[in-house]
Amino acid sequence: MPRAWWKTPLALVLTGIMLFPVYWMVNVSFTRRESIRKSQPFPFDFTVDHYRVVLHEQLPFLGTSLAVGVGTVALTLVIAAPAAFGLAKLRMPGGRALSFVLIVAQMIPAVVMALGFYSIYNRLGLLDTIPGLILADSTIAVPFAVMLFTAFMRGIPDELIEAAKLDGASHWRTFRSVVIPISRNSAITVALFAFLWAWSDFLFASTLDREGGPLRPITMGIYNYIGAQNQEWGPMMATAVVASIPTALLLILAQKYVAAGVTAGAVKD
Numbered sequence: 001m002p003r004a005w006w007k008t009p010l011a012l013v014l015t016g017i018m019l020f021p022v023y024w025m026v027n028v029s030f031t032r033r034e035s036i037r038k039s040q041p042f043p044f045d046f047t048v049d050h051y052r053v054v055l056h057e058q059l060p061f062l063g064t065s066l067a068v069g070v071g072t073v074a075l076t077l078v079i080a081a082p083a084a085f086g087l088a089k090l091r092m093p094g095g096r097a098l099s100f101v102l103i104v105a106q107m108i109p110a111v112v113m114a115l116g117f118y119s120i121y122n123r124l125g126l127l128d129t130i131p132g133l134i135l136a137d138s139t140i141a142v143p144f145a146v147m148l149f150t151a152f153m154r155g156i157p158d159e160l161i162e163a164a165k166l167d168g169a170s171h172w173r174t175f176r177s178v179v180i181p182i183s184r185n186s187a188i189t190v191a192l193f194a195f196l197w198a199w200s201d202f203l204f205a206s207t208l209d210r211e212g213g214p215l216r217p218i219t220m221g222i223y224n225y226i227g228a229q230n231q232e233w234g235p236m237m238a239t240a241v242v243a244s245i246p247t248a249l250l251l252i253l254a255q256k257y258v259a260a261g262v263t264a265g266a267v268k269d
Contacts, residue, residue: 028234029050029051029234029240029241030043030046030047030048032045032047032049036233047234049234050237051238051242053234054238054239058221060221061216061218062243064130064215065198068130068134068198068217069194069199070195071131071198072134072137072195072197073195075142076138079145081149081175081183083146084145084146084147084148084152085153088153089153102147103143105143110203114203117204117207118208126208127209129215133205133217137204138194140201141197145190145193145194148190149187152183152186153183156179156183160178184257188254188257188258189254189258192251192257195250199218199246199247202219202220205217206219206220222240
């Protein structure tokens with residue numbers, strides 16, 4: 001059956017509508033301050049001054065976001081991969097109950113978790129710290145990571161695990177030398193989603209940042225340009241553009257691994 005001719009133009013129109021806010025963000029970031037209110041469709045009054053301001057003032061916040069993102073990825077992988085191996089291949093007792101708990105954990109509103117973290121961190125002295133943000137962001141990423149890893153590892157043939165046992169490999173050696181290399185696509189998918197969650201986090205960052213110190217992530221650093229009486233739209237949009245570049249590059253580079261990692265668990269054993 002021939003493809004309907006109207007689907008491609010419709011898809012282009014819908015894509016343009018969805019991407020228009022991104023275009024406008026870039027447009028404003030290159031427009032001089034005195035011309036922003038004119039709402040010109042193109043940056044006729046072109047300038048890169050906003051980016052100079054961002055690179056001068058926002059680099060510490062970008063560094064914090066990078067540290068939190070990488071730390072969240074590392075902690076998520078360290079916890080989720082062994083947990084999923086135990087659920088999928090070691091037939092751990094209570095596995096079904098744990099899987100149910102992981103599903104319930106994803107339903108808990110983040111604002112409730114943020115308030116709980118604030119109370120605990122205030123007692124432990126972890127407010128305004130990078131490890132505190134890493135731990136908080138990991139609580140969002142770990143349940144998803146365990147479920148994704150488990151779905152994939154259940155599809156690994158049991159014959160591979162048995163062959164490793166016959167060769168004298170321990171559970172840990174089997175996990176490290178057999179399961180992890182096979183689970184590369186799932187690991188990349190988990191790492192990408194964990195990084196994106198940590199990079200874009202605002203709720204935990206705003207709740208657990210008590211003093212507005214230099215260790216704030218970029219999602220909080222952008223608030224330097226928002227005041228009660230005035231908003232610096234140029235630097236604000238330039239900051240948003242700069243903050244979007246790492247995530248866009250990661251999505252482009254990892255898209256084929258993400259597609260394979262997400263769909264792998266859909267195949268029946």
